[in-house]
Amino acid sequence: MGITKSFIRTLFSKSGAVSILLLPMVLAFQNCGRFETLPEGINTAASNDGSNNGGSTDLPSTTNPTPTPPPEVLEGKVLYTQNCASCHGPVESSAKKSRDATQITLAINSIPQMGAIRLSASQVEAIAAALTVDMNNPPPVVSPANRQEFACTTGVMQKTPLVKLTNREYRGALFALLDGFATTLKTDATLVAQLDGIPTDIATVDRDTLKEQAMLMTAPISNALFNSAFRAGELVSAATTGLQNYPNTSQCLAAATITQACHQLFVRELGSRAFRRPLSTTEANAVAARFWDSTLSKADLLKLTFTSIATMPDFLYKIYDKGTAVAAGSTVLNLTAHELATKMAFFLTGAPADATLKALADNGQILNDAIISQQVDRLLTLAGSRDMIRRLFRESYGYDVFDRLQYDAAFIGNINTTGLGDVMSNELDNYFVEVVLNRSGSFLDVMTSKYTSATDTRLGTIYGLSAATNTLPDERSGFLNRAAMLTKRSGYTTSPIKRGLHVIEHVLCQDIGLPPPSAPSSLPPVVTEDIITTRMRTARATEVAGSSCAQCHGKFNSFGYAFENFDSFGRFRTMETIYNGSQAVKQLAVDTSVTTSEITGSSVSVSNSRQMASELGNSDRAMMCFVKHLKRFEARIPADASANCQMNQSLKTMYGDNVTQGSVVGAIKSLVLSPEFRRWNN
Incomplete structure (x- = not known):
């Protein structure tokens, strides 16, 4: 009998990995310190640090610094982090901005999930004070051109959330893996049904607006992702021609049985594609060792390996933590070439980097400003960019x-x-x-x-x-x-x-x-x-x-x-x-x-x-609002004051020369060309 889903789960358990039948995907590969075993159904937003200090970069000058909040606001921020942040995000970018004490009290008393919260009236007032817009987003300033801009402190950038691929991004990423074997595999009716059966990640975030939930991971979602990966593994194990011609494996996969050395080559190539960065021989051999079993048939070993790699966090999550710090002691990292290519591709097309971007990442050219500009223009002509625009505006205007x-x-x-x-x-x-x-x-x-x-x-x-x-x-x-x-x-x-x-x-x-x-x-x-x-x-x-x-x-x-x-x-x-x-x-x-x-x-x-x-x-306020929507769409969390400098670059592009406005596409491009887009703030 061929390998089954339950058998793979058993092997996961024997190898020390986390069974994704029961838990969200938390198995890390070379990121063990970042992932912990989480309770069933937990929203991964809760695992992020509730603070948002913005982290200093290599540009430490201070322009329009934000004033120190009064004591009651500082107390409110602490109380909010303790009681509210796990569901509503950090206070600086909370989905519940401007809620007053009466509204907060009503929610505590009427929403079952909040029934365990115990706060005094003064504590509720403090949280309400911390949620006022002016406490987290300083009022706009007027530029020399007499246009409103976001007040910002140069060198500060918003913390980068750890988010999973959305359902549409996951589909594109899985299809990209299958294309390496045969472009027809992604049309398999069973696989398409499995993907369509993944619980929706689109839900109401604020009034009358449906947004993709990139921080949500529940047991039903993880089970559905597993089922999709398993079906994809079945297809790969049967793709005779695709296996024979799989790159960088010297056609060793064409043999009736697979040697351990051949399996290591397979894992290195598949892992590099799945994790969207080159794997060293040491890394590839380490992960291959988790799944090597000489007693398994060729088909079962390939099924196990593909399913395992396609359910690892490095595939399911957007992780950009391999770069170097911008300055000694800084929490801000410069993205590597492959991380930047991946981030650009997912943002602009909803899919991993294509062959052109990968090649530019391989030789490091993607880090060049002129190359980035050219690639943004190219990506915005691809079919995936149309879906990006649809989702951006649906999520902006509901x-x-x-x-x-x-x-x-x-x-x-x-x-x-x-x-x-x-x-x-x-x-x-x-x-x-x-x-x-x-x-x-x-x-x-x-x-x-x-x-x-x-x-x-x-x-x-x-x-x-x-x-x-x-x-x-x-x-x-x-x-x-x-x-x-x-x-x-x-x-x-x-x-x-x-x-x-x-x-x-x-x-x-x-x-x-x-x-x-x-x-x-x-x-x-x-x-x-x-x-x-x-x-x-x-x-x-x-x-x-x-x-x-x-x-x-x-x-x-x-x-x-x-x-x-x-x-x-x-x-x-x-x-x-x-x-x-x-x-x-x-x-x-x-x-x-x-x-x-x-x-x-x-x-x-x-x-x-x-x-x-x-x-x-022609309204500065309306254009500033759109830029906030754009930044939220890119980062998957609402923009706070620490994103203001980056948003100003898009805003200035939209303003144009004060006679003729710039394009919206230009504003999107400015966001990608900003220094902040090329960094990860841990």
Whole structure:
């Protein structure tokens, strides 16, 4: 009988390795000090140091230094690290910024996972003080060009989290290993089913935004990764031609039986590909010794070896700790050539370095600025870059999240809504790929382009199109005026609150926080004695001077009012039909004119959402927000003040020459070209 999954697990146990049937992947190869055996289902974010001191680099000058926090904030940071950081990340980049004491107390009392936390009222107040935005991110400064920039201390960089490959990255990495044997192996139906069965790593991180969870490792995930690796091992063991021609093995794998020397050559080549760096003979022989068993058949030995290597942390995690320190005593390491090539490839294409990058890493040329620049340009032309752009913008602006798409059939003209959410999201996926990648568009272009790839007739009906087109009417300029962004609430009436909240949180990065428990979940019903527009009803319910609602709603309701030219199904209108239940009772003219100081810090007046999108396209605040999204996407944790210097480089690229904006692709490239991208802060 051939080797089985349970047999491999038994061999893992005999060799002293950790059984990934029961535990997350923690077996280290040449990284034993970094990995410990973790309890089942633990989030690996909890194993990171909760502090984030930024570490000094070889550029120790201090520009715009961050002031020392007051004692209560320092106490709050300690309490947060002890009680909150394992779930919500370090305080400097916490997913719960701006939460006040009332909200924290409510969470402790109502969320089961927090039931064991015991804090006094003063301790909760201290944590709330530590979570205020100003305590962790100093306010922007104004550059000589009169543009806002992130306040930064030169030479400081954000700590580098230890993250696993996301599901899409893991798939690409496993396929890359299989391609070394035969490019057809990755199409195996059983393998594809195993990969599709890996529990999703996409979940809600903040309001209405789904993000890949690169720090999450649970028993179900590790089991699914094991099953995928095992199936891949079965395919490799049967790939006769691929084994015979496997590089750097002198065709020894073509023999009926494998000698120990041949096995060592196989491990060295496979390990170098899997760990994304060359392995020395000593390293390869050490890991080969764990799995060498002369009693096993050739197929079983290959199955065991491949499965084992494809479940080691050096394959499953992004580890960049082989370089030298930038200065004596520094925690910051310069990436090696292969580490840099790997980091660039995963960031820009979601897959390991291809042959071109590997060759440039082998000869060290990838460390040259001009070569890096050329390779960024090349990588951004590959198919993987399109998927990177889709995920970046989905995670930045949350257009793939819907409350629901449930409408009265007569209200929407009997349109079938099955799968319509995906159609809406895919329109914006294609929009960002076209505007950002294909056209090298600026941030203003992102906010104002009229391009569309909409071919679904249902979307055409929503947009009022009588024929297929790649250009939408003026009122649809930019992505904010598309169906995916407008259908944030089903029903007869719009929700200026939800639409406005989405803009201020995701386009301007202002964390509004949760409403108080006493806040109503809907507007008062329409009564025949008081038939007014949704805008007026919203203002009366949430913006009364002196009320507990006015302070927050006064910031973001106006963004929602600008979209009142669109009904709840995203269709353009100039008149709002007022409903009493399901009964239409009157039509009233919509008012989309708003004045707000949230876009620039000074009062700005616009007549509609198209003008608002244009103002946002030129807004320092909106561009700074996007750069934060970009850095979070690259690092897999929210950006804190220690990332400000690196983010400034992307921001300045987007600003351009103060007359013509730079491209978004240029901002992505600037991030890669920054000194911080080429380093690991331990």
